[in-house]
Amino acid sequence: MTKPVLYGPAYSTYTRSARLVLEEKGVDYDLVEVEFMGGMPAEQVERQPFAKVPAFEHDGFPLYEFSAIGRYVDEVFDGPPLQPDNPQQRARMNQIISIVDSYTYPCTIGQLVWQRVVMPMLGNQADEAVVTASLPQVNKCMNVIAGLRGDNTYLAGANVSLADLHLAPIYDYFQGTPESGAILDQNPGMREWWNVVSARDSIKKTAT
Numbered sequence: 001m002t003k004p005v006l007y008g009p010a011y012s013t014y015t016r017s018a019r020l021v022l023e024e025k026g027v028d029y030d031l032v033e034v035e036f037m038g039g040m041p042a043e044q045v046e047r048q049p050f051a052k053v054p055a056f057e058h059d060g061f062p063l064y065e066f067s068a069i070g071r072y073v074d075e076v077f078d079g080p081p082l083q084p085d086n087p088q089q090r091a092r093m094n095q096i097i098s099i100v101d102s103y104t105y106p107c108t109i110g111q112l113v114w115q116r117v118v119m120p121m122l123g124n125q126a127d128e129a130v131v132t133a134s135l136p137q138v139n140k141c142m143n144v145i146a147g148l149r150g151d152n153t154y155l156a157g158a159n160v161s162l163a164d165l166h167l168a169p170i171y172d173y174f175q176g177t178p179e180s181g182a183i184l185d186q187n188p189g190m191r192e193w194w195n196v197v198s199a200r201d202s203i204k205k206t207a208t
């Protein structure tokens with residue numbers, strides 16, 4: 001088998017999630033940096049027609065969408081399984097992945113982190129109205145995910161799964177915002193989860 005290639009910038013949460021999967025599986029891969037702040041480069045739009053990162057290729061097989069990449073890597077490569085065998089735990093993992101895609105990423109990264117981290121980096125001021133508007137939904141997402149995790153070590157059981165690797169890069173940016181403290185005080189389960197997840201080598205190796 002040839003070495004897989006991942007196209008995307010290390011700072012992107014979805015790219016980092018795919019890297020986390022590859023690292024957890026112990027797969028050797030190449031990361032081709034794609035800078036999109038000035039507009040998505042044409043060659044990336046050829047790989048990903050919706051003009052997003054990441055894109056992935058393995059053995060001549062091109063693939064995009066993190067959920068598909070994560071499952072493919074888990075199923076094709078040796079290494080510890082990242083999807084539970086138990087149908088209920090697997091359903092919980094899939095449910096959390098869907099919650100992260102549909103509800104958590106848009107308010108947490110698209111609104112809060114974008115205004116607090118990206119806008120100042122680009123020399124712009126944060127739009128405080130967008131920050132304020134994002135907080136109830138961010139709080140709801142953290143609350144719902146903490147509730148679904150319950151007493152488990154990881155989000156879908158005793159072992160790390162694709163759900164943890166999907167949320168971790170988003171959470172990592174989120175915890176750097178001043179607004180995270182009050183939200184996490186209300187949802188201590190998320191801090192407990194992060195203490196376990198952030199100790200993993202994959203997280204340390206992919207930190208930017």
Ligand SMILES: N[C@@H](CCC(=O)N[C@@H](CS)C(=O)NCC(=O)O)C(=O)O
Pocket residue numbers: 012013014015036040051052053054064065066067
């Ligand atoms: N559904 C896509 C979402 C990927 C995504 O939203 N990536 C962000 C970066 S983390 C992106 O490409 N943003 C660029 C833009 O929207 O212009 C996936 O699962 O791969």
